[in-house]
Amino acid sequence: MSAVLEKAPPAERADEQRRSRSAVLALALFEARKLLLRLPVLAMFVLYVAWIGWTMRDAWTTFPALQDVDRATQTGPLLPALAVLLCANQAVLRSRRQDTDRHFDVLVLEPWRRTVAFALSVVPAAGLTALLVAAQFTWGVIAPGSVGHGSVGELLVGPLTVLLAGTAGVLLARVVRSPFAAPMLLVLAFFSTLFLGAISTGSDGSATRWLVPVIGDASSKTLPSDLLGRPAVWHALYLFGLALTLALAAVLVNGGRTKTVAAALVVAVGLGTWGAVGQAAKVSKSTTDARVLATLNPAKVQSCARHGNSTYCAFPEWMPRTGTWAEVADHVQSLAGGTAAQEKLLVRQRVDARYGMDGDGAIEPSTTPYQVTVGTRWGGPRVPEFAAAVSSVLVTGSEKASGSLCDGRMVTIMWLALGWQSDPLTQLRAVRLDDSVSGSAIVLSPTNPMSMTAEQTTVVRELLTAGKVTVAPKVKAHWAELTAPKVTTAKVAELLGVKAPAGADKCV
């Protein structure tokens, strides 16, 4: 007895098709509910939410750039993706493992349609991931002082990773009917990722680097969004095409050899390939040129705003932040004496974008008089760092001159930078590389770091403890002596009325 293809009357066939489609949807909903309630999936989603909370705990005070926040959403979804892969695989194998095959094989819904339902059942998990990604990103958007632009492509990576993992689990179950296959796949995927990482040069043009779902960056710096050069949309297309290909391949191997499935598979492979080719392309010349321009001649692409006496120039995405910078600069300048108190500063935002996110380059100190560099990050230690940059320019006249400073002026610089703060000792700790308030240390700044001797630290600490009301008049009164080249720390201490340290300044 052999099966013969026989066409039912069109109306009846259409009705059967409609019923089958509805059954697929009903089964997908049933399996989706089961999947989301599986303990590993629940646990991983809880962990993921905790991870979001942990990574975003400082967002309210760190003035996030949205082009960083979007990429930061990509690692967390690997947790539910892992669980979804394993549990989707187990769900497909459930009938075989629990011996319901003999019964279910004679039920109406055809096996390939059940595979469609299993593939669809991972969509709500991907949807839930999308919601959490959206929540994480929204948290960044509404955080005070957030700037920049997120990319839909980058935001889609997390949900698509979950979708890809789920469809991989379904396909695997249809190809290898063993519960051990999925854990083995995870191990294989881990080592493949390591291998791909090893053979990737890290350059923008590396095709293999983008084959894994989540792509990290060599650098943690923040760049204007138009200089990132990440093929985010292509990568999202690649992931979507790949997930669709795996799902349709599972349907095909399970007997779904219909024209619709075949055509959809061709489209899916096309989408995945299109995305893979697109993401493998080198960074465009226009982006490379824009990176060089932004690095070497930022004035060409920046906008400027005046606040008080000073001018603040920034990449367009950071223009809303110039007021915040001005507040800090005004505070510092208000403590200065002589002409420095009225000096017209040019605060310019600078980045080294030449290597994109593939490398870090230090920003050279500016040689232009009274020009202060400000970076692309803000909040936390970045505030006293900028304040130190402003005060160093007010004291020495330029950033270049501050870098080689080795005398008592360092005391004045640090007092100007921190004396106006409500908790200056905490800020002193924040701006020093070793987080200390005693001994010698490197002081961070947007360009080259400065250094403080142990004696200078002692004097600065005493001045900060004495308070602004006591010290500020003395600074203004003795401004010329305090900012004279080669003034000793002992002399500065004496002028400001604190105990003078013994010995000459010895810089590291």
Place this chain on the structure above:
Amino acid sequence: MTTTVSAAGLSLRYGSTHALDDVSLRLGEGVTGLLGPNGAGKTTLLRVLATALPADSGAFTVLGHDPGTTAGRQAVRRVLGYLPQTPGFHPDFTAFEFVDYVAILKELTDRGGRHREVRRVLEEVDLSDVRGKRIKKLSGGMRQRVALAAALVGDPGFLVLDEPTVGLDPEQRMRFRELIARAGEGRTVLLSTHQTEDVAMLCHRVVVMAGGTVRFDGTPAELTARAAGRVWSGTERDPAAMAGWRTGLGAFRNVGDPPPGAELVEPTLEDGYLITLDGMAAEVAA
């Protein structure tokens, strides 16, 4: 009898073994018992009729649908309820979820209607109170009733039950018989069993199989009648009898060809079954 299921010349071989050898039968509404020893081909026949297994040759129809075509096979599955021998379960599903799952696979797509139907069949098998319990927490008898509910969901016109009372205690078996009897009202039920009591109590018709062929097809009374005059009582087991055993009253009950003057006793269905199995040339009733 209005024929609802008819099979003609069904044959199936596993290697050199004839699992089914030119099996033909006609079934109508009500419960038909399928009796036979292990390896008789009962389960194979049920699996073929349930479209789980294709026969090598022959044909059959179920409620007018021919499973020889793809569309026909789907049509048969739409009117089929199947309870396999020792059915599997998803132990982490509740009874409701399991039956609901089967209902979805039977393409009962309207959610509200489907849930009503699931509640109805669970009510029918007296499991309403435990429908929210996980299957792993249910007793063997309850699980078997879950499987019956899964077979009944969607109100199939043809119900195939493969040894559903195996492993049940007497009370559970009685309860199950009630359920099967109820299920047989207005639909065709084919019940495979080793228990002649099941057939005696439930079936309006009985088919006896052995060696892949049908050895008897008729009413239980006709099967019983085959043993008329061939069962006798004695003080000892008659060596010429094909079967003999001591009864609870102490006398021996012998089945076979009685010696002259033997004390004949009223035959039972089991006696008829034994006679049928022993008489390899027994004619197949039409």
